[in-house]
Amino acid sequence: MSFTIGDCVIGLEYKPFIIAELSGNHNQSLERALKIVEAAGEAGAHAMKLQTYTADTMTLDVPDGDFFISDEKSLWKGRSLYELYQEAYTPWEWHEPIMKRANELGMLCFSTPFDASSVDFLESLNVPAYKIASFENADLPLIRKVAATGKPMIISTGMATLAELDETVLTIREAGCEQFVLLKCTSTYPSSPENSNVLTIPHMRQLFNCEVGLSDHTMGIGGAVAAVAHGATVIEKHFTLSRADGGVDSAFSLEPEEMKQLVIETERAWQSLGTVAYGPTEAEQPSMKFRRSLYIAKDMMAGEMLTAENLRIVRPGMGLAPKYHELLLGRKVNQDLKKGTAMSWSFLG
Template sequence: MQIANRKIGKGHKPYIIAEMSGNHNGDINRAIELIEAAKDAGADAVKLQTYTADTITINHDSEEFIIHGGLWDGSKLYDLYEQAHTPWEWHKTLFDEAAKLGITIFSSPFDPTAVDFLESLNAPAYKIASFELIDLPLIRKVAATGKPMIMSTGNANLAEIEEAVLAAKGAGAEDIILLHCTSGYPTPASQANISTMAVMREAFDCDVGLSDHTLDIGVSVAAVALGACVIEKHFTLARADGGPDSAFSLEKEELKSLVDNCEMAFEAIGKPNFISTEAELKTKCHRRSLYVVKDIQKGDTFTSEHVRSIRPGNGIPPKYLDDVIGSVATEDLKFGTPMRFEYFK
């Protein structure tokens, strides 16, 4: 899979998506600053969310349209989305700014009109948000563009994920990555369950990654070690500035740490190896071996007082200690002499 000339998948370093969401706080200049910060931190892409309050919900006051619990407790859905949405008239400016900076930008569409709008901007890829994974008509609409698709799976069971994948493939999608996700804001690390990625990889024969809503970077780094090829994380300029998603978003230096540590985890995976590496060869001489630890004369019998297993490793291996003890010295040996096979019989 490839997005804007960046290859993604096995054998390639993890693709880091910096999710802006509503952390622009209604200010286009702040949105541009966020793109600049993501670029400076080394992220591969910035992701927007393309919706309006009217395309994602309706303005209704009944209890079912009120959020209960969590960060947005008591908020009406319409009001929250009105606050958090990225105005559509900003999108071209943000796409242009990202192009100038040399960072990829794409978005999550939340209805068919958003897909058409993003196509007019030549979006290079699409992200299906967790709550939209069960919107199969939307998935088919996105898949028909032929662009790479990244789909989050928060709150979905295995059957629902399968339906989404089949819908995407049936509508023409060829490049699909599934992101394991726990749709808790924030998510406790104990509920991240990143081992789920391996099951999805096996079940759907596709690359996998993580959309991470925990409060730090450790879960993402661990996910890379388990094979995640994409990491998505919300970010902001400063949590103290507030905003709908600020409480579980990374600041710039934390985002940079995420990028660096995920890349380090990827490099550390390597391949199964039981041969000394270049770094190990420099220390191999310090392994244990057999040394003469008390002077002995030719013809005398070696006892445990004459020879021991110690560091460094210039003598014969310690596994021959029982062969040496009770044998006869073939020549005079001084304290500190590394043992050789020819020194005993």
């Protein structure tokens, strides 16, 4: 199931693919956007992701009713959708310089399109892949258009029922795309660890026979590390220079040092999985000598009997195994033995 995006391989045999999501954290400054790209590159992220829309392609300019955010728990309470997207959107003319800077720093750069016109625009920039947001994972016409580009796809699964996901995956495959990743995602901002349900990741891999990952809106990196331990091959996190700078997504975004730790710790988690193994590894062989074994604890004369005082279980491990201790007690030795001699069967009369 593994495949490549640019020069990065997505698959269980390879370290996790880490995506830094810019979203609206540029705070309407191209200079800040480029600094975020540079910080992501320095932190070790493998890709930078943008969002491609305008307020007009996303929603209607209606300041009330269904288009007004009144949820008390929302970060964006008291604002209209149109106003929010006007602040959060990344101007389309910024895409090329942002992508160029990311590429210069060795990162891939792609985007989330939200309508057909944004797909056409991103195709003109020859993006290496596409991301589908959770809120669009049931927009089958959009998914069909993206899949038809032949580029790899990464799809967040937030809120989607199993039946809806089945429809989405079927649409992707019918359009000829087999190189795709489903990201477990909880569409709350921020999300709580309790609502992350990363155990869904191996289940999703088995059901849909594809690569899986996590689009993570929780604070910190614990959820991402847990996801990698359960087979996630892609991790996406919102990223900013400093949460204190504010912005529409800043509250649940990682800062540079946290992103660096995410890259390091998810790779360590992946490395630690290994295979099912028992017994000493090759790396452990030198440590075998420090196990416990049977040693002569007092100087002994030939014909003397082994007792709990003169035959002890101690480190290192060059003598007979501890399991023989009781068997040997009461037996006589056939030669003089010095204290500190590793016990051997050859010492018995």
